[in-house]
Amino acid sequence: KSCQSVCQITHAHNTVSNFKRFHGRAFNDPFVQKEKEKLSYDLVPMKNGGVGVKVMYMDEEHIFSVEQISAMLLTKLKETAESNLKKPVTDCVISVPSFFTDAERRSLLDAAQIVGLNCLRLMNDMTAVALNYGIYKQDLPAPEEKPRIVVFVDMGHSAFQVSACAFNKSKLKVLGTAFDPFLGGRNFDGKLVDYFCAEIKSKYKLDPKTKVRALLRLYQECEKLKKLMSSNSTDIPLNIECFMNDTDVSGKMNRSQFEELCADLLQRIEMPLLSLMEQTQLKVEDVNAVEIVGGATRIPAVKERIAKFFGKDVSTTLNADEAIARGCALQCAILSPAFKVREFSVTDATPFPISLLWNTEAEDTEGVHEVFSRNHAAPFSKVLTFYRKGPFELEAFYSDPNGVPYPESKIGKYVIQNVAAQKDGEKSKVKVKVRVNTHGIFSVSTASMVEPVKNEECEDVSVETEVEKEVRKIILFFFFLTQTNEKKGDQPPEAKKPKIKVKNVELPIEANLVWQLGKDLLNMYIETEGKMIMQDKLEKERNDAKNAVEEYVYEFRDKLSGPYEKFVCEKDLQGFSALLAETEGWLYEEGEDEAKQVYVEKLENLKKLGTPIEMRFQEAEERPKLLQELGHRLQYYATIAGEFKNKDEKYIHIDEMEMMKVEKCVSEVVEWMNNAVSAQAKKSLDQDPAVHSSEIKAKLQELNNVCEPVVTQPKPKVDSPKEENPLSEQSDYKTEDMGDDKNSEMPQQNGECHPSDQNTINMDLD
Incomplete structure (x- = not known):
């Protein structure tokens, strides 16, 4: 957020x-025109009448729609999520204010699609x-019990929203919502800004409203002041400081x-709360808890x-x-198959009542029906039946x-097409399904015409709906009940009417919505976003390459006067320092x-000059440690060879030829090491080393490969002698299987059998 604040001031017209x-609104919308005066960037009309934003992009002036601007934000959020999760992100759930209309919601969905x-x-x-x-609540009442009523209050940056929800175990139902879309934290900031603008004008003869950057700085300071208060x-x-x-x-x-100063704003808080209680028919005593969220709810007066309204x-x-x-x-985790989350049912509410209007076949008359009342459960579908000839x-x-x-x-107009009269000229029965979906958007989702069919045409068609089946069952029940009551008069039963079988013919629907991006325009936005993402990637790579040069210059310049100083001669030091200074000047x-590629x-x-210096420093750090380790291993293997010659029992099992290999390898490595140390001693620190760490590591590996398998040979196992049991030769029975047989008792002396008794044991054998 602090980075955003800096950008907003330094690049006010382009942030x-x-x-x-502005989603789903026309440029000439009164709300847009009012907001336009408060913005540091330029709003312009789009060709479709929507809101456009004029900015500089790649050193050229561009106009982006509000859908494209939101798409850019979503792209950044997507990249951030993928960077942290180390996985691609495709599914999402996007929050919207409860008071957003269908047009605003469709516009936001278009942004996600882009x-x-x-x-x-x-x-x-x-x-x-x-x-x-x-x-997360484990103590919610059971489904059959009285629900827990909780009111949620949210005052954020620009809007005030409240809702009442009923909670039972593993489910919630939104009972109602209310709002003031134009009351939020920024209104309180605005009061402070207006106050200090007047004070600064009077005290310092400066008008902050004439300078965009000064006004933005004042807004930021007033927001901080509000939080401190x-x-x-x-x-x-x-x-x-240095204001203007x-x-x-x-x-x-x-x-x-x-x-x-904010008394009028504070008075507006009560209205949405009253509206909510009236809609839901709740009393303050019915509310179990009031939860507040949003930054502006931290204001003590709010x-x-x-708290005063609810009395708690x-x-x-x-x-x-x-x-x-x-x-x-x-919600995203619940809906996505990629996660296993505790199931929790969510029933939302429709914020505004929605009606349908249609022309009747009578002249100059219209039919109107409210299909979804305010706070109706959502998502929800309803089926309406019309009788039409066209x-x-x-x-x-x-x-x-x-x-x-x-x-x-x-909201929009929907034309039900391909409707025709029946063969006998009568009106056709048309079923229209209307729906408020999971996004809170209304639509006429399907339409079908019910046509009677002959018996031979009845295969593979849906003949009756579930409702019609239930109605037919009720009719049959009353028919048989009537027949039972009339049996006394011996009246002949009426002939059973044959079933009229029907089929449903799907009808196309042409939708003309108040706000919707055309497919061609949407595809163009998708293509443009893809190009900008690629351009951003290339620009990031370019900046990374530039930053790499800058970091190398600063890092090496510091180290040349520090740890690397001993590893470069005076002549090379002067030449390299001059090159670093020259590169720094060139960068700016x-x-x-x-x-x-230029930066690369x-x-x-x-690096042609810096890498040898860096390598000599690293070699000087690693070489002594590796030589010491090599010396320890040589001493270890030489000691074992000496103990072998002295007939030490630990190594006597090792073959003499194998041990000679160890002695030979140790001798050769000792000679190599002495030569390497001697050669390196003749080199100064600013010269390339005579022996490299990689060579020492290779020699250490060679030594271990030859010697370790020999010196770690395990001693061969020697089996201990077994005591012979003469009984095993005379019988298949063992002494422990003889039980308590008296004849099997063997006199013992000092815990052992008498020698004379071992061959004279009487055994009863069948």
């Missing part, structure tokens, strides 16, 4: 932030928090002043307002900053436009922006 709320991520679910923020809370009630100073025109500015504020202390057991992300990660249109819209924080109440001038070649030229 994009706070763009999530990156190549398979979004398993768009999860509402508060539902993710609830899952994070409930999945959350933990301190005393006056907190605000100091910014090399002028230092200062100010101060305490918590009570801050709360007075926390106090929430709020709980902060969840991580305020990570609760939503953790919930999404858990294609017809359905229009989906939000029933309460004033309650939706989006300027367009329409004409070599600032060169191709990767530059590094290779430096």
Whole structure:
């Protein structure tokens, strides 16, 4: 976050932030126009009327859609996850504010598709928090018991959301949600900024709002001040050096002043809470716990307002900053087959009521039906039945436009095609399936026309739905009941009507949605993102090559005046130092922006001089240790050879010819080692060594290969003599098998059998 703050100030016009709320909105949307004034970068209209961001990319001006900007962020998150997991990432769960409309949700799904991520679910923020809370709870009531009611309150950077959830063991149900989409931590920051802007203008005759960088710095300092006031009630100073025109500015504020300044914002907290309780028909006594998350809930006044409303202390057991992300990660693990996670059922709620509008066959009349009420369970599907002679249109819209924080109440139009009258001219029965899916998006998912068929056509067709089967069973039950009651009058039963068998014919649906990227445009964005990812990879490799040269220059320059000083002669030292200084100057001038290969070649030229020095230093470090180890092994094997000559019992079993090989090898290696040490003694440290560590390692390995198998030969095993048992020659029976037979008792003397008794044992044999 600190790195982002620095970038936002140093590259204010080219750092994009706070763009999530532009998804699925037109450029001329009032909300977009209002936000546009607060941004340090430029917003421009796209050809499709959407929101575009103008930035410099690869030293050229580019315009990217908000979907592309989000895709860039997702690409970075994907790379970070893959780097930590050491595995490719394909599946994900993305959080969205509970108040996002269908258009905003579809736009975010397009962003995931641009990156190549398979979004398993768009999860509402508060539902993710609830899952994070409930999945670890071991004391939730059983399914048949009264659920535990928990209210979750989230005030983040730009929005205020609340939800009530019912928990039972291994499941949660969202009872309702409420929100203020325009109340968040940034509003409190804005109050401080406005206050200090007025103070600075009055005190220093400077207007921070005229300079983007100055205003961004003030926002950052005010955010820090807000956090400090959350933990301190005393006056907190605000100091910014070289704020504008090399002028230092200062100010101060305490918590009570801050709360007075934000009184109107604090009053807005109660409205969503009241709305939630009204929707769910809950009383404050019904609420078992209140959990708060989000950075802005750390403001004491915010926390106090929430606690006062519910009449109980709020709980902060969840991580305020990570609760939503953790919930999404858990949901992704549950949905993905790659992980084994405790099962936990999640039933979400539809935030806005949705209705369908259609034209009836009567002139100038329309039919309207609310298919999903507010807080209806989701995901959920419903089947509607229409009777039509031709294609017809359905229009989906939000029933309460004033309650939706989006300027367009329409969701989309759906044309049910290929509908035709029956052969007898009657209207056809058309079944339309509408659905709110796991992403919280409404759709007319399928449509089918029910056609009667002749008996010979009935093979391999679906003749009845489950509902129709149940209805037929009920009709038959009442038919037989009627027949039983009328038997007294001996009335003849009516002839049984033959079954009318039907088949369902799938109908194509043409959807015209309020906001959706065309396939061609989406494919173009996918291709562009792929090119940029590749360009980023090449740029990273170029920067890595440049950084490698820079690191080599700094590292070697320091070591030349330190540990490497003794390993280079004066002439080479001066020449190499001059080359390092020259390379450093080149890096920050004409070599600032060169191709990767140029940096690679530059590094290779430096290493031609640096590697021999580095090698001599490493050799001087390793060589004495290896020679010492070799000397110890020689002494070890020579000692064993000496003990063998002295007829030591430990080695007497070794063949003499084998031991002679050991003596010969030891003698040869001793001679080689003496010559190597002698040759090396004649070399100075700034000369290449006479013997290298690799040679010593090879000689040590050779010595061990020859000597170790000989000196570690185990002694041959000698079998101990066995005592003969004369009984084994006379009978197949053993003495221990004789039991308590008196005739088998053998007189013992000093624990042994008498010699005279061993051959005179009486045995009863059948």
